[in-house]
Each structure stands twice: as C-alpha cells, then as structure tokens.
Amino acid sequence: MEIKNIYKDSILYTGTVKLEITRPSSETQIHAFEQNIRDSKELVLNAVGGSSIGGNIFVISTAKQEPVWLLYVLRAMPCVKQVLVKNDQIAVTLQS
Secondary structure, eight states, rough: OEEOOOSTTTOOOESEEEEEEEEEEOHHHHHHHHHHHHHSEEEEEEEEEEEEEOOEEEEEEESSOBBBBBHHHHHTTTTTEEEEETTTEEEEEEEO
C-alpha cells in the first residue's frame, strides 16, 4: 500500500490494501460487500479470508496504476456503514 497524502480522509491509495470487516457481520452482508467490490471500476478483489480474531479480511488493489480516493469509494458503497483508518489498518463496518 502506498499512501500519497497524510490528511486523514483524503488519502490516495495505489497498489494492494487489506480491509478488516468489523464484527458482527452476516454472510449476506459479506456477500453484498464482495459484490460491491467486484462491481467497482476502481477496485479489484484479490482475496477474501478470515483473521486470527474471527473477522473477515478482504485484500483489494486499485484497478489502474492511478491513485484512488479509497475511503470515499468504500463509503459510497450501499452496504457500507462506516470506514475508519486505525494504525494503518482500514476497518469497514457493514450496514445491518
């Protein structure tokens, strides 16, 4: 992950990024989020897996070499309730 800007909500991302899906999240919510990423023109889904603390992890990358306003792209998805950056980790909370 390459970060192009230090402002909290205006970070441009390029390359590969790991997203942590906060708990609780249902199978239906996870599937909807996965489909939103697959439908995105800006993002590519590389992998979906679990974490050691029981949450879900999505590994995504930018579809082009150009930087993406990732937080805005994620927040615009209908199934996303909240996106936070914590210690260089991106945590996504899905709509219930």
